[in-house]
Amino acid sequence: MKLARVLAQVVATRKHPFYHGRKTFMVRTLDLEGKETGPAFVAVDRVQAGVGDRVLLMQDGGSARIMFDAPEGPVRSTIVGIVDAVEMTE
Numbered sequence: 614m615k616l617a618r619v620l621a622q623v624v625a626t627r628k629h630p631f632y633h634g635r636k637t638f639m640v641r642t643l644d645l646e647g648k649e650t651g652p653a654f655v656a657v658d659r660v661q662a663g664v665g666d667r668v669l670l671m672q673d674g675g676s677a678r679i680m681f682d683a684p685e686g687p688v689r690s691t692i693v694g695i696v697d698a699v700e701m702t703e
Contacts, residue, residue, distance in 0.1 A: 616643040616696060617670040619662050623655055631686040638662065638692065640670060645701070656690035657681075669694030 617640040625632070636658040641649040647667075659680065662668050671677065674689040681688065 614693075615670045615672065616647075616699070617641060617656070617668050617692075618643055618649060619664050619666045619668055619692070620653055621664060629687055631681075631683055631688065632657075636661075638664070640668065640690070640692070642670070643667065647699075654690060656692050657688055658692045660692055660695055662692050662695055667696040667699075668692045669696055 620639040620641055623637040623639055625637075637655050638658055639653045640656045641653045642651050644650045656670060657677070660668075669692070671691045671693045672689060677688045677691045678684055678686045680691065680693075
């Protein structure tokens, strides 16, 4: 699991049937200081996230396909939580 920020909603008029009725967002992972890192990529939303939200991101296609009950679904990254706070201790 990773922390990420939702950057924008992705809308496609032509898409694989798996994506019909599912919200997709551009996200970018966050480092421990909350700074965006790496390239942006598309993730499927499971928790009604919105643009600007800090989210918990799962990047495992097998688990995502089980979660969506879609054994052949072309999915890898899934938003599985909206993060309210991060508390770190040493």
